[in-house]
Amino acid sequence: MKIDLTTIIKSSLTSHPKLKENFKSALNKIHKVKEKPSIQIGFEGIVSEIKKDILIEDLTQIIEAQTFERAKYYVNRLIKGITEVKQSKINDLNLNRWKEYDDLITDSLWIFNKRDKSGAHNAGYWGNFIPQIPNQLLKRFTKKGDWVLDPFAGSGTTLIECKKLGRNALGIDLSDKAINLCNENLGKEKKSFDVSVETLTADSSEVDLKKFLIKYQIKYFQFIIMHPPYWDIIKFTSEKKDLSNAATTEEFLKMFGKVLDNIFPFLEKKRHxxxxxxxxxxxxxxxxxxxxxxEEVLRRNFKLKSIIVKNFEDTTAKRNQKELWRYRALVGGFYIFKHEYIFLFQKR
Structure with missing residues (x-):
């Protein structure tokens, strides 16, 4: 159903005693549209699709305004949302219609009951993170066509999301086995956008990224996402350069720092x-x-933007062992890990 708000809005602004009556009429029409999450509305030759519940919320707010000036403010805000696009330099969101992005989390506590298993995503690779993490970050901090770098590609979770969302990407991993699985998973994901998603078996602390950028005629990556080993909790390879084989915490941090130093120059300024x-x-x-x-990242030219705590209810190592881990916690005087961190930085 298409609703033309032009007449309603114009008459409401010029003859404000009828404002509530006009918008109540529009609201009644919208309520009659059944089983449709979004509605096409027209305004001065522009046809725009808006989520039904958000349009109802906006019109209700206009009707319930205590003063005409406040109602007029809400009307003008609605017009702007229909007719104008306001975007930042780092994503594709229309901030004049920010209410429509209810799938994006803006809190620092992320709770997911289960992992996304759509498309090529699967939990077959021990240690991979859930797809919702790169999905949220890519939508907030990249645009379609941007270049994303994942220096610890694993089974390709981030690369799959890039392919789904229309971002170009390079995934690097030290393990041939991981890259082969990554390519296999990428082959199963339907390509919806004309993007390049590449993989490379290499050491991210030494790989020559300049060659890659020259090949694709780009100067920088617009976003980098890193999911390194959690030191030696999972041994990924027998390679000496593998962070999971570091002998001490200090060595682990030093190895991670080398990766940072190698990739840092190729992230565009003010990007994340x-x-x-x-x-x-x-x-x-x-x-x-x-x-x-x-702290290792902050020693470079980055500023901290957010610390996000993300829950996890089940891990491969602890699956079917909840009682055992509860006993160990009570005996050992500690608390069981139920979270991990997502640190968000911006290059100065």
């Missing part, structure tokens, strides 16, 4: 870097890997 990392418990002591990694 996200690091997803969890802590470790060893020898009766909590090892705060997350905050140690955060």
């Amino acid at each position: 870097l996200a690091v997803v990392i969890g802590d470790k418990y060893s020898n009766g002591e909590w090892v705060p890997l997350g905050f140690l990694i955060m």
Whole structure:
């Protein structure tokens, strides 16, 4: 159903005693549209699709305004949302219609009951993160056609999301096995956009990114997402350069720092870097890997934008062992990990 708001809005603004009556009429029409999440509305030759519940909310707000000036403000805001696009330099969101992005989380606590298994996504690779993490970050901090770098590609979760959302991407991993699985997963994901999603078996602390950028005639990546090993909790390869084989915390941080130093120059200024990392418990002591990694990044030319805490209810290592871990926690005097961090940085 198409609703023409032009006449209603114009008559409401010129003869304000009828404002409530006119908008109540529009509201009644919208309520009659059944089983449609969005509605086409016309305004001065412009036809725009707006979520039904948001349009109802806006019109109700106009009707319930206590003064005409306040109602007029709400009307003008609605007109602007229909007729104008307001965008930032780092994403495709229309901020004049910010209410429509109810799928985007703006709080620092992320709770997901289950992982997204749509398309090529699966939990077959031990240690991969849930697709909702890159999905949220890519929508907030990249535009279609931007270039994304994942220096710890694993099974390709971020790359799959890039392919789904229309972002170009390069995924690097030290493991041939991981890159082969990554390519296999990418092959299963339907390509909806004309983008390049590439993979490379290499050490991210040494790889020559300049060659890659020259190949695609670009100067920088617009976003970097890093999901490094949580030190030696999972041994990914037998390679000496693998962060999961670091002998000490200090060596782990030094190796991670080398990756940062190698990729940092190729991130565009004022663009974002996200690091997803969890802590470790060893020898009766909590090892705060997350905050140690955060400090490592802040030593470079980055500023901290957010610390996000993301829950996880189940892991491969603890699956079907909840009672055992509860017993261990009571005996050992510690608390069981139920979260990991997403540190968001911006290059100065």
